Amino acid sequence: xxxxxxxxxxxxxxxxxxxxxxxxxxxxxxxxxxxxxxxxxxxxxxxxxxxxxxxxxxxxxxxxxxxxxxxxxxxxxxxxxxxxxxxxxxxxxxxxxxxxxxxxxxxxxxxxxxxxxxxxxxxxxxxxxxxxxxxxxxxxxxxxxxxxxxxxxxxxxxxxxxxxxxxxxxxxxxxxxxxxxxxxxxxxxxxxxxxxxxxxxxxxxxxxxxxx
Amino acid sequence: xxxxxxxxxxxxxxxxxxxxxxxxxxxxxxxxxxxxxxxxxxxxxxxxxxxxxxxxxxxxxxxxxxxxxxxxxxxxxxxxxxxxxxxxxxxxxxxxxxxxxxxxxxxxxxxxxxxxxxxxxxxxxxxxxxxxxxxxxxxxxxxxxxxxxxxxxxxxxxxxxxxxxxxxxxxxxxxxxxxxxxxxxxxxxxxxxxxxxxxxxxxxxxxxxxxxxxxxxxxxxxxxxxxxxxxxxxxxxxxxxx
Amino acid sequence: xxxxxxxxxxxxxxxxxxxxxxxxxxxxxxxxxxxxxxxxxxxxxxxxxxxxxxxxxxxxxxxxxxxxxxxxxxxxxxxxxxxxxxxxxxxxxxxxxxxxxxxxxxxxxxxxxxxxxxxxxxxxxxxxxxxxxxxxxxxxxxxxxxxxxxxxxxxxxxxxxxxxxxxxxxxxxxxxxxxxxxxxxxxxxxxxxxxxxxxxxxxxxxxxxxxxxxxxxxxxxxxxxxxxxxxxxxxxxxxxxxxxxxxxxx
Numbered sequence: 215x216x217x218x219x220x221x222x223x224x225x226x227x228x229x230x231x232x233x234x235x236x237x238x239x240x241x242x243x244x245x246x247x248x249x250x251x252x253x254x255x256x257x258x259x260x261x262x263x264x265x266x267x268x269x270x271x272x273x274x275x276x277x278x279x280x281x282x283x284x285x286x287x288x289x290x291x292x293x294x295x296x297x298x299x300x301x302x303x304x305x306x307x308x309x310x311x312x313x314x315x316x317x318x319x320x321x322x323x324x325x326x327x328x329x330x331x332x333x334x335x336x337x338x339x340x341x342x343x344x345x346x347x348x349x350x351x352x353x354x355x356x357x358x359x360x361x362x363x364x365x366x367x368x369x370x371x372x373x374x375x376x377x378x379x380x381x382x383x384x385x386x387x388x389x390x391x392x393x394x395x396x397x398x399x400x401x402x403x404x405x406x407x408x409x410x411x412x413x414x415x416x417x418x419x420x421x422x423x424x425x426x
Numbered sequence: 427x428x429x430x431x432x433x434x435x436x437x438x439x440x441x442x443x444x445x446x447x448x449x450x451x452x453x454x455x456x457x458x459x460x461x462x463x464x465x466x467x468x469x470x471x472x473x474x475x476x477x478x479x480x481x482x483x484x485x486x487x488x489x490x491x492x493x494x495x496x497x498x499x500x501x502x503x504x505x506x507x508x509x510x511x512x513x514x515x516x517x518x519x520x521x522x523x524x525x526x527x528x529x530x531x532x533x534x535x536x537x538x539x540x541x542x543x544x545x546x547x548x549x550x551x552x553x554x555x556x557x558x559x560x561x562x563x564x565x566x567x568x569x570x571x572x573x574x575x576x577x578x579x580x581x582x583x584x585x586x587x588x589x590x591x592x593x594x595x596x597x598x599x600x601x602x603x604x605x606x607x608x609x610x611x612x613x614x615x616x617x618x619x620x621x622x623x624x625x626x627x628x629x630x631x632x633x634x635x636x637x638x639x640x641x642x643x644x645x646x647x648x649x650x651x652x653x654x655x656x657x658x659x660x661x662x663x664x665x666x667x668x
Numbered sequence: 669x670x671x672x673x674x675x676x677x678x679x680x681x682x683x684x685x686x687x688x689x690x691x692x693x694x695x696x697x698x699x700x701x702x703x704x705x706x707x708x709x710x711x712x713x714x715x716x717x718x719x720x721x722x723x724x725x726x727x728x729x730x731x732x733x734x735x736x737x738x739x740x741x742x743x744x745x746x747x748x749x750x751x752x753x754x755x756x757x758x759x760x761x762x763x764x765x766x767x768x769x770x771x772x773x774x775x776x777x778x779x780x781x782x783x784x785x786x787x788x789x790x791x792x793x794x795x796x797x798x799x800x801x802x803x804x805x806x807x808x809x810x811x812x813x814x815x816x817x818x819x820x821x822x823x824x825x826x827x828x829x830x831x832x833x834x835x836x837x838x839x840x841x842x843x844x845x846x847x848x849x850x851x852x853x854x855x856x857x858x859x860x861x862x863x864x865x866x867x868x869x870x871x872x873x874x875x876x877x878x879x880x881x882x883x884x885x886x887x888x889x890x891x892x893x894x895x896x897x898x899x900x901x902x903x904x905x906x907x908x909x910x911x912x913x914x915x916x917x918x
Binding site for chain 2: 266291298
Binding site for chain 2: 814843
């Protein structure tokens with residue numbers, strides 16, 4: 215068997231004197247979609263922040279394609295797309311400028327598809343409007359447009375569907391499914407009932423059972 | 427990356443041709459554009475600079491000979507405080523809207539991005555302060571000989587202030603009230619720049635050669651350019667992690 | 669974690685809060701005894717037996733507190749920065765705790781140094797405060813300590829606080845020589861001919877031997893204060909671990 219794309223080994227994290235998870239082990243392979251479940255405050259966001267490399271307040275080991283994350287941070291960041299709680303959109307910049315700036319940080323992004331991506335997320339006609347005039351949902355869509363542009367293999371999405379309408383959710387779900395079929399990996403949290411059925415694996419943090 | 431997302435067949439013809447900037451230019455252009463669109467942030471430190479310098483004649487004495495004596499120090503202290511005032515906002519909005527997370531997750535060298543942000547900050551505070559300083563010099567009766575010393579020392583000293591201040595800003599960005607705390611952290615570190623900056627102006631007034639002072643200010647700037655972005659980057663990672 | 673086999677074994681032991689607690693428990697009495705002996709001997713020697721200075725008379729005797737505290741305040745900053753760096757690089761909890769304990773001790777010793785300097789200044793210079801290069805540097809060092817304490821107390825998360833203060837302490841460490849140099853230079857520019865502490869004639873042995881005793885005594889005292897604080901910190905942070913519970917129960 216080949217090495218798993220992402221291997222989480224014996225992860226321990228506590229916050230404010232509360233153990234969020236202990237001895238958490240799981241593996242994620244290419245082509246998999248994993249949904250992290252749990253109540254509010256169960257540590258979903260914390261886990262995603264740890265996996266993305268933003269938070270270092272944990273004990274345990276994470277391996278990316280068999281290599282320890284500490285030793286391959288650069289390669290890991292190249293293959294990662296992270297969508298966090300805050301969409302990462304500058305209010306005074308336009309959607310186009312926001313994505314262009316993002317591309318300067320992620321050179322692997324395919325900017326030729328920028329207009330296409332903005333159309334796909336339903337922002338046609340808003341390309342050059344400052345983002346503070348857009349709604350909360352539209353702001354998140356600006357950030358989600360990155361999904362169409364990125365060539366990253368691993369997507370970590372924290373509540374990507376918040377404030378997104380039904381049609382938008384369906385489209386993003388389809389996009390996630392395609393990404394997985396093409397050999398990509400997605401780790402996400404959401405309160406939406408996903409229609410992906412058995413194509414998705416679920417990891418429940420409430421049970422704290424550890425392994426899947 | 428061969429197993430990446432495939433190219434979706436292009437459904438529409440491309441209208442725009444986008445140029446991808448490097449990390450340095452991308453960050454620099456963005457920060458300049460941001461402050462161009464929020465001009466109030468741009469002038470506030472300058473107004474503060476003017477006001478602080480106005481307080482000295484009012485608070486101490488309007489006597490021209492006295493003012494001429496203290497002018498180098500006053501202008502330098504005012505510039506230092508004005509820089510400090512503008513420091514808190516440096517990473518705060520990026521932190522709040524999540525763009526800082528994206529910067530930290532970028533495969534591009536953080537060093538360059540941070541350096542670009544500091545450069546943008548300097549271009550928007552330190553540089554205008556330097557250009558405005560002769561006006562203050564005139565108001566405080568700084569002898570004409572001192573003007574060049576003033577401008578040159580500020581030109582070399584204010585980037586160091588931005589670099590060191592950014593360390594404080596990066597350390598406090600995760601805290602709700604960073605403002606006063608930054609001053610506590612950063613002011614002691616500003617002292618060498620203040621000493622040599624105002625001494626350069628004083629030297630210029632008394633007709634001493636400026637080379638030595640400017641060389642030391644330049645040396646501090648070089649050290650800052652090499653070391654400070656590393657500290658800023660580390661501090662940002664720590665702050666975002668918490 | 670990645671392999672760290674090249675590190676010596678004691679380094680790992682030191683990293684264990686429990687081991688550290690036990691070893692400091694054994695060392696503490698030794699240092700208490702040493703500190704008391706040295707400080708008492710040094711003080712009596714310095715006040716009663718050392719000869720008076722031919723210029724300053726008896727007022728010079730305050731150097732037996734002033735000099736050790738100045739030296740200690742600087743060493744304490746070094747220790748804090750080094751411990752902070754170790755905590756930052758090797759993620760060693762005990763190093764974080766040591767760095768945290770250093771700041772308040774260092775700040776109090778800096779205050780002691782400033783206060784004794786001021787008291788000494790009154791009879792020698794005729795005023796409580798003189799912008800002497802050494803006093804000014806010490807004042808700035810005190811400000812650096814205050815900044816570190818302020819930052820540490822402003823951050824709620826212990827680890828973030830430890831890491832942030834470590835970065836600040838290291839930045840300060842790089843800056844201390846620069847500050848010292850610039851203050852010295854500034855001082856010579858502004859006060860060319862004041863009475864210099866730095867250029868007094870070399871001390872006779874009857875004067876400096878008790879000073880040496882006092883310096884070592886201060887270091888021992890520092891070790892005691894450090895260990896007490898550290899043990900307190902360890903217990904507090906490890907309060908949920910089984911060995912601390914056993915300790916409290918037993």
